[in-house]
Amino acid sequence: MSLEALIADIGDTPHSVEPSLVRRRSRDYFWYSQALAEDLKDMRGDIVVMPRDEADVLRVAAACARHRIPLTPRGAGTGNYGQAVPLRGGVVLDMTSMQATLALRPGAIRLQPGARLHVVDAETRAHGWEWRMHPSTKRTATIGGFIAGGSGGVGSVAWGGLREPGNILGARIVTLEETPRILELRGADVGKINRTYGATGIITALEMPLAPAQDWVDIAVAFADFPAACRFGYEVALADGIVKKLLTPIAWPLPSYFGPFGASCPKGASLLLAMIARPSLESFKALLAGAGEIVHEADFDESDDRTPLYEYSWNHTTLQVLKSDRNFTYQQCLFPHDRLLESVAQMTAIFGDEVWHHLEFIRFGGRVTASALPVVRFTTRARLFEIVDIYERHGVFVANPHVVTLEDGSRHKRVEADQLGFKAEVDPHGLLNPGKMRSYSAVRP
């Protein structure tokens, strides 16, 4: 690998080979998985490059192709799958300097991939719009990282996941070739770059649809047990007249790991965390009809000194536990929509105290169901894979978060676009985040 030649080729594009910086930028939150922590602990790039604009990206892509140097694009590194960890060294392409808004029109925004989700949201809200969905890492993550590594999040209870038609409008990418091309993907083609960890092109712009901004209220309700929290959450999820962005039932003892907020909740109670639009708040409470106790109600607030409720949801739940005990990890499930509560009850019974469940009500393919990132007491790597098998034998889909390849991790992907065929077009030498799409063989190695 000719790093000197690369550096000569990229001219004044900002870069660094300083070891501690390169190590830091070669990591994400893969350590939530003890398996990945072991597999990826020594992986790192050789150089971090920080393009200022698309011209820089073109220069770096051409240089990598010419010198056959791997390139792994990354955003803020908030993912959990090791997607930002280079398996074969080379360039770590840190996109966080490219954060400009390119166009804002009613209902849609076009922007550079390094834009921070919470910064953009503040900008669009001033015009009456907000993100349709975002990960629980909204306050640090970038839009490019979310699209390249995510599937949905806070807001998916109303809008479904990123893969639903209409939830990504366009993507501009740079190919990894001696003479890199710029491609604009529209319509179903945008699926070719969603959740491929940058292996199918370097994203230089995204066009995203927006939701009308709502005045959200954070609300937490305590229930005597987890099934009661799930039942009420499901009822609200099905109530199309109630505008919501988050519906997260959380089983005890998870709330006991939630710091001061958890301490303010009744001991032993399971919670439902919700974001409800203010005009729907009365209807939410009317539907609750005293079945649970409202233990928290506050104007939605993402100020630095506050913790919005969504930071106890999705994979932040795992983080809250890991803060005090590293001996936990998680799984990633999709429950069947046609026997949802039964399936949840069955799995909680089977795993008992080994797996602590919390659900995320979502729409998936137009139907209300629940995904989940249950917190798992870690014993062995083998047991982690057994747990995956047990879920799957009972009809729960698992996207295994303890493996690094897309193929092994994505049992419930339903992408239409031919990502593998597309990779052959945009990455003929097999240099984009190599090793993550294990079924790919470079067409011109």
Add this chain to the structure above:
Amino acid sequence: MSLEALIADIGDTPHSVEPSLVRRRSRDYFWYSQALAEDLKDMRGDIVVMPRDEADVLRVAAACARHRIPLTPRGAGTGNYGQAVPLRGGVVLDMTSMQATLALRPGAIRLQPGARLHVVDAETRAHGWEWRMHPSTKRTATIGGFIAGGSGGVGSVAWGGLREPGNILGARIVTLEETPRILELRGADVGKINRTYGATGIITALEMPLAPAQDWVDIAVAFADFPAACRFGYEVALADGIVKKLLTPIAWPLPSYFGPFGASCPKGASLLLAMIARPSLESFKALLAGAGEIVHEADFDESDDRTPLYEYSWNHTTLQVLKSDRNFTYQQCLFPHDRLLESVAQMTAIFGDEVWHHLEFIRFGGRVTASALPVVRFTTRARLFEIVDIYERHGVFVANPHVVTLEDGSRHKRVEADQLGFKAEVDPHGLLNPGKMRSYSAVRP
């Protein structure tokens, strides 16, 4: 019936006993049904009273109770069930003078029942909000008539029906008693006055949730056959990332009755009518992917000289046919959500040319399904009821629109509130739109 005593009691409240006016205000669009046309043709009130405010309503209610005179409230009379037709004479209470907006706050409006839907919509849109749903009669109907007689409409593909929690926030009603009371219903209690034709109280104010206003585009797509139009409509209905307000597949030959608009569509083609938010238009077309031909695309426009596409949908489809041939009527169906397209195919095959299907994709109880107001070639009253039976034997719910009572017409009601028990509280003498709730016996006759 002491009309003179009543007139003396109501003071200067505007009223008229002029026969042609009384006859006109005693009618609605019940004549869509040949059965109701026959049953109701001679029914009329004795006097029309037009309250200016709630004080007038209180005066009229007290007088009716005192003199045991029936009272039938009405809005603009755009319904099809004869709900505004007094079966036992008495007062027709025309609410159209009470049309004030009482309060407008983000996401909700409080207003008098006689407010015209399209007037209110123009007002709220200026503040960034619009009706969540409205009947196809939006340009003439009142909000009070819609709530007292309707179940859903244009917008229910996103928001479900009026009965979904959160789709009516509050209702203020006057009871029919010697000393009338004013009640404010909130939460699930609002169900007590929804689709009871005014038999459970005289609505004097409503509080309705609003949707963020969208920039709609009217679009019609022609397909080779009805199943293809249904399949694509279903796909869009399930696509939560595509913002829509109307999705109406319409079988040929219905479009041939659509005047100039129909004439501009390919002969023999079935249509899908849609209202799509502008930011979702590209995604809609990408999903279509050439499977049908776009034959109409225009900015949504409700100006006097235009016909928005929704006026070919819901029960306006029947009206379009009746304009040129009075020998048709309709049925009112709800297809099962778990075998939707199969059920539609089965029923179209069974009825052949006798019943022309068009669907309305809606959410119902949180699930995507379709209601329908199929146009029926009329032969006999007995056959109308046979058709109802055939649908029901095949698992399609029918709300029979050829009967005048609530009980007989509402097979798919799923109201939680005890409307009958509530009627005993608010109408002890059984004077509110008497005959429409046939299972009610006055507690103090």
